[in-house]
Amino acid sequence: MHEMSLAEGVLQLVEDTARREGAKRVKLVVLEIGRLSSVQPEALTFCFDVVTRNSVAEGAALEIVDVPGAGWCMQCAATVPMAELYGSCPTCGSHQVQPTGGTEMRVREIEIE
Amino acid sequence: MCTVCGCGAGEVKIEGGAHAHAHVHADGTVHVHAHDHDHAHDHTHDSTAPAGAHAHTHTHADGSTHSHDHVHQGEHTHDHPHHHDHDHGHAAHGDLDYGSGPARAHVPGMSQSRMVQIEQDILSKNNAYATANRKWFDSRGIFALNLVSSPGSGKTTLLCKTIEALKATLAINVVEGDQQTANDAERIRATGVPALQINTGKGCHLDGHMVGHAMERLKPAEGSLFLIENVGNLVCPAAFDLGEHHKVAILSVTEGEDKPLKYPDMFAAADVMLLNKCDLLPYLQFDADLAEANARRVNPALKVIRVSATTGEGLAEWLDWIKAGVAVQQGKREATVDALQRRIVELEQQLAAR
Ligand SMILES: Nc1nc2c(ncn2[C@@H]2O[C@H](COP(=O)(O)OP(=O)(O)OP(=O)(O)O)[C@@H](O)[C@H]2O)c(=O)[nH]1
Ligand SMILES: [Mg+2]
Ligand SMILES: [Zn+2]
Numbered sequence: 317m318h319e320m321s322l323a324e325g326v327l328q329l330v331e332d333t334a335r336r337e338g339a340k341r342v343k344l345v346v347l348e349i350g351r352l353s354s355v356q357p358e359a360l361t362f363c364f365d366v367v368t369r370n371s372v373a374e375g376a377a378l379e380i381v382d383v384p385g386a387g388w389c390m391q392c393a394a395t396v397p398m399a400e401l402y403g404s405c406p407t408c409g410s411h412q413v414q415p416t417g418g419t420e421m422r423v424r425e426i427e428i429e
Numbered sequence: 430m431c432t433v434c435g436c437g438a439g440e441v442k443i444e445g446g447a448h449a450h451a452h453v454h455a456d457g458t459v460h461v462h463a464h465d466h467d468h469a470h471d472h473t474h475d476s477t478a479p480a481g482a483h484a485h486t487h488t489h490a491d492g493s494t495h496s497h498d499h500v501h502q503g504e505h506t507h508d509h510p511h512h513h514d515h516d517h518g519h520a521a522h523g524d525l526d527y528g529s530g531p532a533r534a535h536v537p538g539m540s541q542s543r544m545v546q547i548e549q550d551i552l553s554k555n556n557a558y559a560t561a562n563r564k565w566f567d568s569r570g571i572f573a574l575n576l577v578s579s580p581g582s583g584k585t586t587l588l589c590k591t592i593e594a595l596k597a598t599l600a601i602n603v604v605e606g607d608q609q610t611a612n613d614a615e616r617i618r619a620t621g622v623p624a625l626q627i628n629t630g631k632g633c634h635l636d637g638h639m640v641g642h643a644m645e646r647l648k649p650a651e652g653s654l655f656l657i658e659n660v661g662n663l664v665c666p667a668a669f670d671l672g673e674h675h676k677v678a679i680l681s682v683t684e685g686e687d688k689p690l691k692y693p694d695m696f697a698a699a700d701v702m703l704l705n706k707c708d709l710l711p712y713l714q715f716d717a718d719l720a721e722a723n724a725r726r727v728n729p730a731l732k733v734i735r736v737s738a739t740t741g742e743g744l745a746e747w748l749d750w751i752k753a754g755v756a757v758q759q760g761k762r763e764a765t766v767d768a769l770q771r772r773i774v775e776l777e778q779q780l781a782a783r
Contacts, residue, residue: 318633318665325551333547343542347551354694402693402727411726421551429542 322355322421323363327371329423334372339428342373346425350383350418352401357382376426385418442628443642444611555669558637562644562672566655570762572755573655575635575671577695578679579688580661583705585613586738587679588656592620594748599755600653604643606635606660613658623647634665637672652759654751667694674754675699680724681706682715689724696724701732703747708737 326345334342345364349355357380364378385398389405390412396405398415405413550556566573576584585605592601603624605613614626625643627635640657649655657673659666667676678699680688683706689696696702702724704717721733734750736743 318668321632321634321636321665321669322551325554328554329547329549329551333545337545339545402690402697423547423549423551425544425546425548427542427544 319356319359319363320367322360323367326364326423327367327373330373330376330426331371333426334428337428339372342376342426342428344377344379344427345373345423346379346381348381348383348420348422348424350385350420352385352398352415352418353421354401355421373426381424383418383420385415387413387415387417389413441630441632441639443639443646444614444626552668555637558641559670559672562637562641563674565644566672566674567758567761568765569649570652570759571649571655572653572751572758573657573671573673574751574754575657575659575666575673575676576679577659577663577666577676577699578661578681579663579684582661582679582681582684583738584658584661584679585616587703587705587736588658589616589620590738590741590744591656591748591751592617592622594744595654595751596620596622599752600650602647602649602653602655604635604640604647604655604657606639606658608632608660629660633660633662634669635659635671636669640671651762652755654755663688663692663695667698674758675701677701677703679703679705680720682709682713682717682720686716686720686723689720689727693727696731697727699728699731701734701750704733704735705738707735707742708740 326347330342330345333339347360349357349360360380361378368374368376385400386395387398387405388394389396389408389410391408391410392405394407395416396407396413398413398418399406401415401419402411403413404411563573576588578584588603592603595601601622603614603617603622605611605617605624605626606629607613607626608629608631610628611626614624617624625647627639627643629635629639635657644655647655657671659671676695676699678695678701680702682704689702702721704720707717709715710717717735724731724733732750734743734746736747738744
């Protein structure tokens with residue numbers, strides 16, 4: 317979904333930080349993308365390369381840290397692994413599982429010089 | 430980047446004129462380019478910019494400002510006032526080297542490079558625009574709705590019917606989002622209310638920044654109804670807050686009962702689902718109860734209203750829901766005004782007592 321917009325969102329945060337830090341260029345961008353976020357890492361990498369052209373982050377490497385899905389099952393009163401958003405609990409099959417991890421789409425850090 | 434100016438991948442156009450402007454980038458690069466975009470907001474010219482160039486600052490309705498950051502794709506003139514020290518291969522321009530980037534080493538090398546923490550949500554910029562829009566709506570007692578659905582489920586038809594029923598008693602403004610054409614804005618204007626078309630080009634959804642500009646252009650009245658028809662797409666608009674009070678998902682009976690399960694984000698993000706084209710139910714094998722149950726599986730709190738935009742069936746409940754929302758917003762505004770007036774009286778009394 318909308319990886320191009322997300323790549324633009326990443327670039328905005330990177331450019332803001334690079335400007336504030338007086339960076340001449342950005343060498344690496346580290347993202348955290350949860351497995352429940354419905355973001356495709358390959359598509360995001362592709363879009364990142366496109367949107368960073370002629371920017372301070374041109375040519376920067378993109379590292380995507382994969383965050384596994386987890387949820388709180390009301391029935392089990394426990395944190396359970398989740399393979400998909402709105403999925404069911406792998407232990408009891410209940411649909412009352414609140415996602416607690418794996419929905420993130422964050423810029424963690426960048427390497428600049 | 431400023432998606433409204435259409436400098437980036439999205440080729441966004443808001444109905445209006447064209448102009449050219451220049452940007453100074455962080456590295457000193459100056460870009461000059463023209464685009465279709467009528468600036469309805471204030472510009473301040475940055476005196477620190479090199480001669481012949483200016484940096485753009487927008488002032489939004491809520492007083493917050495932001496400057497333009499553009500993604501450039503080589504479609505405009507480049508002027509390099511001072512030397513670049515990029516050490517990457519310029520031969521790579523124009524190539525999409527998917528899969529072949531530099532090594533993914535995480536440890537800074539021997540140069541003066543360093544790691545800087547950011548720790549921010551990728552959508553945080555959009556969310557900031559959306560929050561500003563919502564504050565602006567609230568301060569004026571405006572009720573804003575974001576209509577989302579797959580293409581052709583009947584958003585524009587429903588909007589026209591809604592407007593016809595409410596326009597005598599309520600001021601209404603409409604923002605229409607589509608990749609191409611101004612057809613939908615024209616359909617809305619035919620009902621006699623102001624509408625603004627935003628063409629997102631390749632973009633598959635509206636964002637908070639575009640809607641902020643649309644608000645500035647439309648200048649909705651206090652206590653009015655602000656309707657946003659998003660780009661027909663059951664996936665992407667779910668993630669982009671526009672500053673609306675509610676997302677309204679429209680599902681038409683020709684789309685199948687399983688759509689809420691196949692595209693759950695949209696039905697989870699919505700507060701109301703209109704099940705449209707119910708006039709066609711006699712001709713279809715569509716189980717409306719199953720569709721509702723599927724929608725409630727992803728969103729137990731969802732309010733579902735069965736309607737037909739063409740026959741008007743079920744619309745009364747939808748219109749009542751809108752009127753109730755407008756009344757709440759108008760009440761909020763009056764409460765704010767009352768509080769301010771009380772404060773003024775208090776201050777005047779304090780002054781008089783001196
Ligand atoms: N039978 C029937 N047809 C409807 C109803 N509502 C809309 N339509 C028809 O569905 C078609 C699409 O309607 P639109 O209102 O343009 O749909 P939309 O969601 O705005 O479409 P996009 O903006 O292109 O995504 C038109 O031919 C409408 O006449 C309804 O309640 N019943
Ligand atoms: Mg439409
Ligand atoms: Zn369980």
